Amino acid sequence: GSEVARILAELAQMSRPGTATAELDAHAHAEAIRLGAYPSTLGYRGFPASLCTSPNEVACHGIPGPALLSDGDLLSIDLTLWRDGIHADACITIGVGELAPHAARLMEVALDSLNAGMAAVGPGRVVGEIGVATEAAATRGGMRIVDTFRGHGIGTAFHGPPSVPHVPDVMASFRLEPGMVFTIEPILTWGDPAIRTLTDGWTAVTVDGSWCAQFEHTVVVTDDGCRPLTTAAAS
Ligand code: MF3
Ligand code: CO
Ligand code: CO
Numbered sequence: 465g466s467e468v469a470r471i472l473a474e475l476a477q478m479s480r481p482g483t484a485t486a487e488l489d490a491h492a493h494a495e496a497i498r499l500g501a502y503p504s505t506l507g508y509r510g511f512p513a514s515l516c517t518s519p520n521e522v523a524c525h526g527i528p529g530p531a532l533l534s535d536g537d538l539l540s541i542d543l544t545l546w547r548d549g550i551h552a553d554a555c556i557t558i559g560v561g562e563l564a565p566h567a568a569r570l571m572e573v574a575l576d577s578l579n580a581g582m583a584a585v586g587p588g589r590v591v592g593e594i595g596v597a598t599e600a601a602a603t604r605g606g607m608r609i610v611d612t613f614r615g616h617g618i619g620t621a622f623h624g625p626p627s628v629p630h631v632p633d634v635m636a637s638f639r640l641e642p643g644m645v646f647t648i649e650p651i652l653t654w655g656d657p658a659i660r661t662l663t664d665g666w667t668a669v670t671v672d673g674s675w676c677a678q679f680e681h682t683v684v685v686t687d688d689g690c691r692p693l694t695t696a697a698a699s
Contacts, residue, residue, distance in 0.1 A: 465552040465682060465693035468545050471495045473696070475515075475543070476558045481535045483560075485517040489528035492543055501547035504622050511666060516542040516555075518667075523610050523651050523659055523676045525666045535561030538571060540678045544622065551622045553647050554694035555680035566654060567675060573605030574652040574677035581630070581648040582683060585640060585690035592636030595629030598650040610651040610676060612659045612668070617646045618682055640685045645693070649680030 474495070475488045493514040496503045503514035511527075518526035518540040519533070526540075533539065542555035557571050580601035584593040594615070602609050615628030626638040630650040655674025662669060670676060681692040692698060 465698045466696055467499055467501065467547075468543055468552045468554045468694045469696045469698070471545075472541060472543055472554060472556050475541050476556060479533055479539055479541070479558055479560050481533055481561050483533045484530050485519075485526075485528035485533065486530055488517055488541065489513045489515055496545055499545070499547065501545040504544035504546045504551050504553070508622065514543075516540070518542070518676070518678070520675045521669050521673045523653070523668045523670060524613055524678060525668050527664060527666055533560045536564060536567070537561075538563060538567045538675050538677060540676070542678070542680065546622075549620055551618050552682050552694050553618055553622070553680060554682060555649060555678050557677040557679060569605070570607060570652060570654050570675060571677045573602060573607045574650065575679050576605060577601040577609070577630075577650045577652055578648055578679040578681065581650060582681065582690055582692065585648075585683060585685060586688065587640055587642050587685060589640050590636065591626045591628055591638040591640060592633050594648055595631045595633050595636060598630045598648070599632060602650065602652050607652045607654055608657045610653055610657040610659060610670075612657075613649070613651055615647040615649050615680075617644070619645050642685050642687055644685045645682060647680055647682050649678060651676050651678040
């Protein structure tokens with residue numbers, strides 16, 4: 465888990481104007497292999513890369529390629545590694561060069577939303593409380609949640625139950641218990657959260673071109689809350 469955080473920090477350092485997203489992919493792939501890990505997205509349902517790179521109006525599942533990053537881009541980088549039989553999944557959003565104020569604000573509110581979601585986790589609580597909290601934080605910050613995409617149970621499988629909403633969902637009554645592991649990964653936008661998928665079959669963009677930001681952690685439910693497994697400090 466902490467290795468995911470470390471590699472994401474390295475990728476953030478590499479993300480300067482003129483960097484190709486394919487360079488980020490190559491670094492993530494090389495680091496995974498060096499660690500004896502596998503980049504879970506590579507070949508997952510045919511996904512062609514070792515991480516997702518999602519700039520600006522791309523909400524998620526962007527495919528790294530030869531396109532160069534530019535000053536002012538808002539880039540999400542989502543990396544999942546599989547090692548010793550389990551997956552760890554995390555995403556950060558960074559500014560390339562200098563961000564416009566509204567993009568910087570979107571990035572901040574996206575991090576607030578993830579933190580609010582994590583604060584809603586604890587034994588005996590239901591998974592739907594996470595969506596209430598992530599959405600409230602987004603609304604407080606003047607942003608919207610892209611509710612098409614949800615968090616997910618994770619462990620020996622990349623995606624499993626429970627499905628974790630990022631907006632209120634009365635159906636999300638799954639009750640949390642210590643030791644359960646899942647992701648929280650709200651995508652926020654400053655505009656309309658409607659999404660369409662490009663003809664590559666993966667890249668999810670906002671219909672109106674509004675920019676997006678996303679932060680994700682893999683978390684474990686503890687006796688009194690939760691602990692992120694995808695931070696530098698995680699064991
Ligand atoms: N890491 C993404 C998630 O948070 C999943 C990416 S699947 C891919 O669940 F195939 F698009 F890579
Ligand atoms: Co992810
Ligand atoms: Co995920």
